[in-house]
Amino acid sequence: MKMRICCTTCPNECELDVEIDENKKILSATGNKCPRGLAFAEKEVVDPVRVLASTVKVDNGAHNALLPVRTKEAIPLRYHFEVMHQLEQMEVSAPIQMGDVILPNVCDTGVDVIASRNIR
Amino acid sequence: MKTNYDVIVIGGGPAGMAAAIEADKKGAQVALVERNEELGGILNQCIHPGFGLKYFKEELTGPEYAQRLINELEKTKVEVFLSSMVLEINHLENGNHLVSFINEEGRLSLETKAIVLAMGCRERTRGEIKIPGARVAGVYTAGLAQRYINMDNLKPGTRFVILGSGDIGLIMARRLSLEGMKVEGVYELMPYANGLFRNIKNCLEDFGIPLHLSTTVTRVIGKDRVEAVEVTKVDENLQPIDGTQEIIPCDTLLLSIGLIPENEISSKAGVALNPATNGAIVDDNFETSVKGIFSCGNVLHVHDLADNVTQEAEKTGRNAASYALGETKEAEAKLQVSANFPIGYTVPSTTQKNQNASIYFRVRKPIEEAEMVITSGDKEIFRGKPRSYKPSIMECQMVPAKLLENATDEITLSLEMKESA
Numbered sequence: 001m002k003m004r005i006c007c008t009t010c011p012n013e014c015e016l017d018v019e020i021d022e023n024k025k026i027l028s029a030t031g032n033k034c035p036r037g038l039a040f041a042e043k044e045v046v047d048p049v050r051v052l053a054s055t056v057k058v059d060n061g062a063h064n065a066l067l068p069v070r071t072k073e074a075i076p077l078r079y080h081f082e083v084m085h086q087l088e089q090m091e092v093s094a095p096i097q098m099g100d101v102i103l104p105n106v107c108d109t110g111v112d113v114i115a116s117r118n119i120r
Numbered sequence: 121m122k123t124n125y126d127v128i129v130i131g132g133g134p135a136g137m138a139a140a141i142e143a144d145k146k147g148a149q150v151a152l153v154e155r156n157e158e159l160g161g162i163l164n165q166c167i168h169p170g171f172g173l174k175y176f177k178e179e180l181t182g183p184e185y186a187q188r189l190i191n192e193l194e195k196t197k198v199e200v201f202l203s204s205m206v207l208e209i210n211h212l213e214n215g216n217h218l219v220s221f222i223n224e225e226g227r228l229s230l231e232t233k234a235i236v237l238a239m240g241c242r243e244r245t246r247g248e249i250k251i252p253g254a255r256v257a258g259v260y261t262a263g264l265a266q267r268y269i270n271m272d273n274l275k276p277g278t279r280f281v282i283l284g285s286g287d288i289g290l291i292m293a294r295r296l297s298l299e300g301m302k303v304e305g306v307y308e309l310m311p312y313a314n315g316l317f318r319n320i321k322n323c324l325e326d327f328g329i330p331l332h333l334s335t336t337v338t339r340v341i342g343k344d345r346v347e348a349v350e351v352t353k354v355d356e357n358l359q360p361i362d363g364t365q366e367i368i369p370c371d372t373l374l375l376s377i378g379l380i381p382e383n384e385i386s387s388k389a390g391v392a393l394n395p396a397t398n399g400a401i402v403d404d405n406f407e408t409s410v411k412g413i414f415s416c417g418n419v420l421h422v423h424d425l426a427d428n429v430t431q432e433a434e435k436t437g438r439n440a441a442s443y444a445l446g447e448t449k450e451a452e453a454k455l456q457v458s459a460n461f462p463i464g465y466t467v468p469s470t471t472q473k474n475q476n477a478s479i480y481f482r483v484r485k486p487i488e489e490a491e492m493v494i495t496s497g498d499k500e501i502f503r504g505k506p507r508s509y510k511p512s513i514m515e516c517q518m519v520p521a522k523l524l525e526n527a528t529d530e531i532t533l534s535l536e537m538k539e540s541a
Contacts, residue, residue, distance in 0.1 A: 006321045011173045011425070013318050051169040053181050055270055067181045068167035072221065077326060077340050082297050087541060098187045112343040116167060117160075117183035118190075 007032060008041040020045050049074035052083055053116070054100060057091045061119045066091055068116035069102050071109075079107040087113065094119040122199070126444035128219045128232040128439070130206050130385070133161020136238035138430040139187040139437030144196040146441035148252065149232060151199045151223055153206055160186030161240055163426060165267045167195050170292050170318070174427035185426055187505045204228075209235060209389035209413070214494025217389075217412060218445075233444035236436055237400065237408070237415040241286075241422060251283075253339040258346030262376035264290040267507055269295060277372025281349050282306045283337045287315040287424065287512075289376025294323035299402035302331050303369050307351055309336040309358060312486050316424065337373065338365065346371050381419045389413065389447070396465035397421040403451070404471040406436040407443070414440045421467050421480065424514050432480075433465045455496075456530040462487060462535055464507075472538055473527065477519040481533065489538035492517060496527035506538050 005016045018032040021039050024045050027040055029086075043049060051074050055066040070085065092102060096119040103113035127143040129136045132318055135155070140152045144391045158164070165181030176188065193200070204223040211217055212231065220229045243261035260268075260276055266288065268274040279298055282289045285308040285535030293303045306324060306384070313320050324331055332351070338360050339350035353364035355368045381399045392409035394401045399409040400415040407414050416436035417429045442448045452472035461465045464484045471477040492504035496515075509515065517533065524531070 005258070006318045008170075008318045011427075013316065015317060032295070048326075050326070051179065051299075053168045054274075055167060057273065060511050066271055068164075068181060068270065070167075070169060071186075082299065084300075098184060116181045117164070117187045 001006075003045060005041050005044050007037040009036045009067065015043050015075055020047050023106075029097075031105055042116070048073050048077045050077050050080070052080050054084055054087050056087050058119060060090050060093045064094075064119050067096055067119055069113050070116055071106065071111050072114050073111045075106065077110045079109065083113070122149075123230050125149050125199075125232040127151075127234045127236060128153065128217075128230060129236040129238055129437070130239035131161065131240055131396035131417070131419070132156065132159040132200070132202075132236065133240050133417065134163055134189060134426045134429045135240070135419070135433040135436075136161070136236070137186075137193050138441065139236040139238055139414075139416060140198045140439030141189070141192050141196055142241070142434045143441040143444075144198050144440055144495055148234075148441035149234070150197070151442075152235075152351060153204045154202045154217065155205045157203045157337040159190050159200065159202070165263070166271045166291070167270045168295070171426050174425065174485070175430050176427075182426070189430070201228075207387055208322075209385060211389075211410075215412070222300060228284035229424075230305075231304055234440040235413045235434075236440050237322070237383075237413065237419055238389070238417045238433060239382045239385070239419045241381050241418045244375070244378045244380055247373060248380075249375075251337055251340055252460040253350070254342050255344075256340060256342040256344060256346050256541065258342070258372045259340060260372065260374055260375045262292045265372075265374050269299060271505065275301070277301075278302065279304065279370045279371075280372045280374055281337070281351075281368055281370045281376045282376060284308065284378070285310075285313040285315050285331060285333075286376045286378065288369050289374065290319040290323040292374060292376070294328050294497045296325060297329065299521070300437075302460065303327070304370055305330045305332055307332045308332070308336045309335060309354060312511075316512055336360070339365070340373060347374055349373055352436060366417050372403060379422050381422070383419060385483070386413075386415065386419070391415070396467065397467070401469045402467060403454070403467045404475065405439040405443075405448070406432070406468070407439065409513060412443060414443075421465065421482075421514075424512065428514065452531070454522065455527055455533065457533070458530065459533040460535075463535060470517075471531075472526075473524050474521055475524075476521050477524065479517045479518065479519060479533065480514060482514050483511050483535070485539065486510050487535060490535040491538070493534045493536050494519060494523075494531055495534065496531045500530075501526050501531070509535065 053070040126148035163182035163186035171185040306323040487509040494502035
């Protein structure tokens, strides 16, 4: 099977044309300017991962009703709706510092959800 | 209260903050005036990742990118005026400028030697493209819906159609899907997508949202609220093809149809604008047609990446400080910079003979393979390698000073097509 993949490792955004077999092993890949593209493609065809960004309610922010958050690293796309559901239940209180852990080890991925900004 | 500055920066987004930080580093006395109640500008509502790969060498969200600049700014002596709306710029007889703004304390006027215009853009609205049909609730610009959802905890609708495949529209398609709202499809007038390829992939394909090219919204239907939109395919002249109409039930139409630099204050101050960008005409120092007034960021020309905005603004901030501190040398030999279609515009409009030039531009249509050719008079002074060009990507052509030695008083950028798309 043939697939077109956009490597998002760096701003070059190489577009790769990859061919995979029935076990999702890459047979050929073209279009990547560096080896990181191939590493990205290997992950992408098996279990795509993305950084998830969303918001969490703030109960006392001066100007801010919501705190923007994100997963510290990319997590499998298949967990994104589950994480959204968990974040929806949460409420946090200011003060908050950028980088504070809001939800640790989300879905047992070993990745934390962290605050994207300070809230006073 | 201090009423005299070297540099006043108007706007506290990524451009304004970067300009203020750099002007301060050069030893200028700097004030920054921001309309909003907090710094960060539009970055605060862009909660998605994808920022900073170039400038910070890591992937950040919009608020993180803003926070890093805010943290830098807090280390400086820059005086920040929040919730302050600039009304006008006046010119004084001593060559300085007077910036007048209002805030809760009333009207304030500050004198300054230099100004950096960094007000950013606003979104184009329904009126701009004259979509016929009912005048009903439920038609939003994508950025406004983004603010409602990401900052104000408001839900603008439940079933969406998005018009325009610009990055804001694509990002919103993903955001709405994640928040449990239904996106029926993204419709794009042009035969190609306007946003970055990564966003088509990660925002539409990940969520199974269809992208309909060469299709536009031709009617809004509803009584008090949007009930449906009519979409129609368009021909190569972008005219609707009769008989291809389709009714898409929805309760909300989001418009992601482009940005307009907010240059009302600039125009009133006599700053000449470039009709191709709606931004100021600037020289290689990012100085406008009015001495001492500089411009950078999205109010100058629309960028795709905040990283590029920051770098441009840093240069502009340093230049504004140099001007204010009397360190600027008069340009020796100015070169007019122009471009031929399909290059839509260039920033800057002039450069100098004895300096390396960085010329930013954008193409008006996708080019499969072309060579960048720079001519001066009838002499060719530069020819690049053949490559592709996309309207969604702002390009930068470097021209070393050595090549400009042979130039007359102008240079022209052209793309020589190998094979047009």
